[in-house]
Amino acid sequence: MPVYSISHVENVRVCVVMVGLPARGKSLIAQKIVRYLSWLSIKSKCFNVGNYRREIAGVEDINAEFFDPNNKEGLKFRREAINLAIQDMMNWFSNENGVVGILDATNSTRERRDRILKLCRENLIEPMFLESYCDDQDLILQNILDVKTTSPDYVDKDIDFATSDFLKRINYYEQTYETMDQKTDSELTFIKLVNVNTQIILNRIESYLESRIVYYVMNLHIKPRCIWLSRHGESAYNLTGQIGGDSDLSDRGMRYAKKLPELVLKSLGEENKHTNLTIWTSTLKRTQQTASFLPYKKKLQWKALDELDAGECDGMTYEEIEKEFPEDFKARDDDKYEYRYKGGESYRDIVIRLEPIIMELERQENILIITHQAVLRCLYAYFMNVPQEESPWMSIPLHTLIKLEPRAYSTIVSRIKADIPAVSTYKEKGTSQLGESITGKNISKSRDLIKDSDVV
Amino acid sequence: MSSGGAVIDSDDEGEIFNGFGSAPMSRSTSQQRTSKRWSFHNNTRPNLMDMPSGAELKRRLSDITGADNVHEEMALSVLGGGQLYSTESGRLFHAGKIIISLAGLPGRGKTHLSVSLTRYLRWLGVKTHSFHLSNYRRASAEDDLTHDLFVPSPNTSKANEIRKKIVDDCLSDILNFFKNDKGQVAIYDAINALPEYRIDIHQRFQKLNIQVLFIESLVTDDSIVMKNMEEAARSSPDYSSWDYDKAYKDYSERIKTLTPYYKEMGDSIESNLSYIKFINFGERIELHNSNYGYLINKVVFYLMNSRIKVGSVFFARCYKNSVEYSEDPPLDAEGLQYSKNLASTLFKHLTSQGKTYIKELNELNEKHRPLEPQRTLSVDERHPAAGVDGVDENSLVVWTSVKQRTIQTTKFFAERNVKIRHRIQLSQKNPGVVSGLTDDEIEEKYPDEYKHYERDPYHYRFSRAESYHDLAIKIEPLILEMERMSGDILIIADDTILKVFYGYLMSCSCYDIPFLNFSTNEIIEIKFNAYSNSATRIPIVSND
Numbered sequence A: 001m002p003v004y005s006i007s008h009v010e011n012v013r014v015c016v017v018m019v020g021l022p023a024r025g026k027s028l029i030a031q032k033i034v035r036y037l038s039w040l041s042i043k044s045k046c047f048n049v050g051n052y053r054r055e056i057a058g059v060e061d062i063n064a065e066f067f068d069p070n071n072k073e074g075l076k077f078r079r080e081a082i083n084l085a086i087q088d089m090m091n092w093f094s095n096e097n098g099v100v101g102i103l104d105a106t107n108s109t110r111e112r113r114d115r116i117l118k119l120c121r122e123n124l125i126e127p128m129f130l131e132s133y134c135d136d137q138d139l140i141l142q143n144i145l146d147v148k149t150t151s152p153d154y155v156d157k158d159i160d161f162a163t164s165d166f167l168k169r170i171n172y173y174e175q176t177y178e179t180m181d182q183k184t185d186s187e188l189t190f191i192k193l194v195n196v197n198t199q200i201i202l203n204r205i206e207s208y209l210e211s212r213i214v215y216y217v218m219n220l221h222i223k224p225r226c227i228w229l230s231r232h233g234e235s236a237y238n239l240t241g242q243i244g245g246d247s248d249l250s251d252r253g254m255r256y257a258k259k260l261p262e263l264v265l266k267s268l269g270e271e272n273k274h275t276n277l278t279i280w281t282s283t284l285k286r287t288q289q290t291a292s293f294l295p296y297k298k299k300l301q302w303k304a305l306d307e308l309d310a311g312e313c314d315g316m317t318y319e320e321i322e323k324e325f326p327e328d329f330k331a332r333d334d335d336k337y338e339y340r341y342k343g344g345e346s347y348r349d350i351v352i353r354l355e356p357i358i359m360e361l362e363r364q365e366n367i368l369i370i371t372h373q374a375v376l377r378c379l380y381a382y383f384m385n386v387p388q389e390e391s392p393w394m395s396i397p398l399h400t401l402i403k404l405e406p407r408a409y410s411t412i413v414s415r416i417k418a419d420i421p422a423v424s425t426y427k428e429k430g431t432s433q434l435g436e437s438i439t440g441k442n443i444s445k446s447r448d449l450i451k452d453s454d455v456v
Numbered sequence B: 001m002s003s004g005g006a007v008i009d010s011d012d013e014g015e016i017f018n019g020f021g022s023a024p025m026s027r028s029t030s031q032q033r034t035s036k037r038w039s040f041h042n043n044t045r046p047n048l049m050d051m052p053s054g055a056e057l058k059r060r061l062s063d064i065t066g067a068d069n070v071h072e073e074m075a076l077s078v079l080g081g082g083q084l085y086s087t088e089s090g091r092l093f094h095a096g097k098i099i100i101s102l103a104g105l106p107g108r109g110k111t112h113l114s115v116s117l118t119r120y121l122r123w124l125g126v127k128t129h130s131f132h133l134s135n136y137r138r139a140s141a142e143d144d145l146t147h148d149l150f151v152p153s154p155n156t157s158k159a160n161e162i163r164k165k166i167v168d169d170c171l172s173d174i175l176n177f178f179k180n181d182k183g184q185v186a187i188y189d190a191i192n193a194l195p196e197y198r199i200d201i202h203q204r205f206q207k208l209n210i211q212v213l214f215i216e217s218l219v220t221d222d223s224i225v226m227k228n229m230e231e232a233a234r235s236s237p238d239y240s241s242w243d244y245d246k247a248y249k250d251y252s253e254r255i256k257t258l259t260p261y262y263k264e265m266g267d268s269i270e271s272n273l274s275y276i277k278f279i280n281f282g283e284r285i286e287l288h289n290s291n292y293g294y295l296i297n298k299v300v301f302y303l304m305n306s307r308i309k310v311g312s313v314f315f316a317r318c319y320k321n322s323v324e325y326s327e328d329p330p331l332d333a334e335g336l337q338y339s340k341n342l343a344s345t346l347f348k349h350l351t352s353q354g355k356t357y358i359k360e361l362n363e364l365n366e367k368h369r370p371l372e373p374q375r376t377l378s379v380d381e382r383h384p385a386a387g388v389d390g391v392d393e394n395s396l397v398v399w400t401s402v403k404q405r406t407i408q409t410t411k412f413f414a415e416r417n418v419k420i421r422h423r424i425q426l427s428q429k430n431p432g433v434v435s436g437l438t439d440d441e442i443e444e445k446y447p448d449e450y451k452h453y454e455r456d457p458y459h460y461r462f463s464r465a466e467s468y469h470d471l472a473i474k475i476e477p478l479i480l481e482m483e484r485m486s487g488d489i490l491i492i493a494d495d496t497i498l499k500v501f502y503g504y505l506m507s508c509s510c511y512d513i514p515f516l517n518f519s520t521n522e523i524i525e526i527k528f529n530a531y532s533n534s535a536t537r538i539p540i541v542s543n544d
Helices: A026-039 A049-057 A072-095 A110-122 A137-145 A159-176 A208-219 A236-240 A251-268 A285-291 A318-324 A326-334 A347-363 A373-384 B110-123 B133-141 B157-180 B195-207 B222-235 B244-261 B294-305 B333-352 B361-367 B404-409 B439-445 B447-455 B468-474 B476-484 B495-505
Strands: A014-019 A044-048 A100-104 A126-133 A190-194 A199-203 A227-231 A278-281 A298-301 A367-371 A400-406 A411-417 B007-009 B016-019 B085-087 B098-103 B128-132 B185-189 B211-218 B274-279 B284-288 B313-317 B396-400 B419-422 B488-493 B522-527 B534-539
Touching: A014 A026, A014 A110, A014 A208, A026 A044, A026 A100, A026 A126, A026 A208, A026 A347, A026 A373, A044 A049, A044 A072, A049 A072, A049 A100, A072 A100, A072 A110, A110 A126, A126 A208, A137 A159, A190 A208, A199 B294, A208 A347, A208 B294, A208 B476, A227 A251, A227 A373, A251 A285, A251 A400, A251 A411, A278 A285, A285 A367, A318 A326, A347 A373, A347 B468, A347 B476, A367 A373, A373 A400, A373 A411, B098 B110, B098 B195, B098 B294, B110 B128, B110 B185, B110 B211, B110 B294, B110 B476, B110 B495, B128 B133, B128 B157, B133 B157, B133 B185, B157 B185, B195 B211, B222 B244, B274 B294, B284 B294, B294 B476, B313 B333, B313 B495, B333 B404, B333 B488, B333 B522, B333 B534, B396 B404, B404 B488, B439 B447, B468 B476, B468 B495, B476 B495, B488 B495, B495 B522
Parallel strands: A014 A100, A014 A126, A044 A100, A126 A190, A227 A367, A278 A298, A278 A367, B098 B185, B098 B211, B128 B185, B211 B274, B313 B488, B396 B419, B396 B488
Antiparallel strands: A190 A199, A199 B284, A227 A400, A400 A411, B007 B016, B016 B085, B274 B284, B313 B522, B522 B534
16 A cells, blocks of 8 residues: 555656756756655656767767857757656656655746646646745856766866856856746746845645645755764663663663763864754654763753664564564565664655654754664664665664765765764564674675774 | 763854654743734633643643634744754744735735745744734724724825834834744735835835845736635724625725735835835745745745645545554454545545535446546646545545555545545554553652653654654645645544544644544544634434
C-alpha cells in the first residue's frame, strides 16, 4: 500500500519549468527542490539543458558567441539540447512514474514556454513555471563571481575570461528575454521571484504539492550556517546489543557527554568560539544526558527525533530477533527502508514524522542535533542527498561529531571523533552480528563516515 | 539532567524558550486570564477555556456541536494545539509584533480571511485576534446606519466624527492587545480605502516597533462578488432583522457608493509599505517588500491553500479501536455492519443535501469502472489540475489510517467509487507503557506520572508514548491539505486523531482537546462559514 507523506501524488504529475537569465540561481533552486522532494519519497528529477548541450556540442569551443541569437549553428545545438531534455523528461514521466520533473534552462521566450506548456497539457502533466527575475546589479555580480564554481562551462578557463564571457552571454540572452507577467500569463501556474524574495507573484497554484514547493522555495535562506549531528553517547543497551528502550548512558557514554562541549568548540574554531548554538534532542534519556554538559541555553526536545520504534522487538538483540522472528529479520534486510516492525515503524515512517520539523530546521541557524542512529541517517540523507536504498545502511559510529556546512551546490562534511571507545552498533545485511566488516565487502554501499575523522 | 529540560534563557530578545517535550506543564496562578479590556466582545458560548486554575480540570465536553471559538478572547495561558514551544514574551518565531491590516471593498471576503487566518495562527500558538471595524461601528452607531459612514469623505461632519471615533476605538483596542495581552498578531478588518489611511496605520504602528503588513483582497471575477453579496445579505449582523431582498439591495448600494472612492494599493506613495495582494481568493497572490521571515511565510503558505469551502468535513470513528496499539486485527462481523451503516448514513445525508456525486452500485457496474482520465480537451486553454483531490466542489474523499480495520471500514465507500486515501499520520495515539490500562490502573501503577498527566493531559507523554501535541505536529501537513480541498472529506480515524482535527477546525484550546468526546454511533459534520465554523451530529442508523 503506497503511503505518501506530502500529498496524494498517485495521479498528480508536475513539470516545474525554470525561467530566467543565466546567473539567477535557477539551478540552485532546482537542485534544492529535487533534494527535498526525493527525501520525501516523491520521485523527482532535474533535467539540465546545459548538460545536454555540453554533451552534444562539447565545452572546448563554447564562448559567448555560441549564444548569439544570430548564430545559426549555436541555435541548432541549443534547440537539439532542449528537445533531448524534454524527450528524456517525458519518457521519465511515463516509464519511471516520475512525479515532479524540473526543466532547468533559461526558457526565456514565450514561444519556447508555450511549446512546453502544450506538451505538458497533452500528457496530463501540470506545468508550473518558476521564474527567478533579478535586476539588482549587486546580486547579479555576486552570482557571476560564483560562475567558476557553478558553471561547468568555465571549469578550465581563466577567471577574468570567464567573467567577461559570461556577462556577454547574459547580454545575448537579454535580447530575446520575455519575463512573465500577470496579464499575458494570467492563465498559467507560475511563481515569479523578483530580486530573490523582495517581490513574489504566485499565480494559480492548483495543488497542495505545488504550494508545498513554493513554501519550501520561500524558506530557503542563504545565510552561512552549520549543522552539527551527533548520536547519543554509548548507552547501557548499546553494551548489551539491545535495540530501542530508554536506557541511561554507559560510563563511556557519560565520558562522551562530558567531552562534547570541547568537541563543539574545536569544531567551531577559535574565531567563532562564542557562537551560540541551539540544541535539539529527542525525548529519550540517553540524548538528554548527552546534551547535559553543553553550555548552550536553547535546548528543545522533540518527539519526532526519538529512535525508530521497533514495536514488538523493542529491547531485543538482533540475535534474539533473528531467532524469534526469522521472517521479519529477513524481510527487514531485504528492504530496510520500507520494513515496518510489528507495531512499530519503518525508515519511511521516520521521514514522515520528521517532515514537519525539517522546515523548522531549514530556518534555524547554527544548530546541534543529538539523536539516534536511524533518525540521524534520515537527517543526514536529507542534507547529503543519499538515496533511500543506501540511507538505512549508512554507518554512523558512536562518539563522533559530524559537522555539515550547506553551500550553494554541495554540503561540506567534516567529522571529529572523540577518542573514547564505544561498541559498534552497525549491523550489516545478512547477519545478526554487530560491527563493521573488515573485508569491506559491504562498506562501499554504506557511505563511510569514519574516514577522514579528526581525533581529539 | 532534569526531565524539566527546556526552560532556558536565550540571548536574542532575552527570550525564555519552553519546549514541549516530556516537561510537565501547568498553568500557574500568575497566568490567569486578564480582565476584559476590549470594548467589543462576543460571547455566545459558556467560556470553557478560561476556567481559573485550581478549578475542576477534568471536564467532559460531551457537547461537541455548535459554533467554534475563533472569536473568543484568548486568555494568556491558552496554548494552540500545534504550538511548538512557548516563550516568556508569548511571541513566537522571533517575528515580533505584527499588525495585519486588511484592505478591500465590501463583499471581498475580508471577514472570512481574517477569521480563518486567526484560526490558523492560533493553532500555531501565535496569540492572534481579529478586530472587525464593523463591530465597532455597530456598537456606536447602530440606529444611524447610512452609506455615508462608509464613504471616505462623507458629506456630513457628524459622519466624519463618528468614523474617526470608531477607528480610534478599534486601534486603541489593538494597542491594548499588544501592550497588555501579550498579543503577537492583530488582524485589523476594515476597508482602508485610501492610501492616506493605510500610510497612517503604517506610521502609527511602525513608531511603536510593530510591523505592519497589509493584505488587500481584490476580486476581478464578478460571480465571486455576487456570491459574497448573497451571503452578506443572508448572514451579516448588519442585516439580521432585514428582509433578504431589501438587505441585498442595500448592500449592493453600499458597495456602489464606495467603489469610486476605493484606491487600489501600489501607488508610488505606498512603495514603502509591505503588502500582499490577494486576488480572487488565492487565484493570484502578489507579495511586495516581502522579506518578512518565517511567520509571514507561513501566512502566505496558508493563503495559497485557503479556499472558500463549499464541502464539509465529516468525522467518524473506526469501529472497535480499543485494541492494543501494536495489534492490527481485521474487523469482526459487528464492525463490518458498523461500516456498512456508516456508509449508508453518510450517503443518505449527502443526497439529502443535494449532493449528486454518489453513484449507485448498478450505475457503476454498467460503466465498467474505474474510468481512465482521458485528454479530449484542447491544449490551448487551461483546465482543472488533473488528479488533484477535492478540486471539484462536488466530490468526496475519504481519509483513513493504514490499519486493517480502517481500511476495511472504507470498503463500502470504495465500492461506490469514492477515493480512499491511507495516511500513516492518521494512526491512533501511541499509548506507550500505559497501553491497555484504565485511568485507575494507570494511577495505581504510575502515581507520579499520572499526576503530571492530569495536570496537562494535552502535552504530557507517558514513557514511550505520544502526546496529543505530538499528534498535532504530525498532522500539520494534512491540515493545510484539508483547507485546500473544496469538496467533502470524511476522516475515519481513532478518536485521539479526531480530537486534534476537531480542535483545529473549532479553535479549541489545548486544555479542552483531550476531553472532547466522540461516540461511535454518530458522524460529526463540520460546516465552514465566513464568520465561524459549526458542528452538527448525524446519528448512524442501520439501513437494512
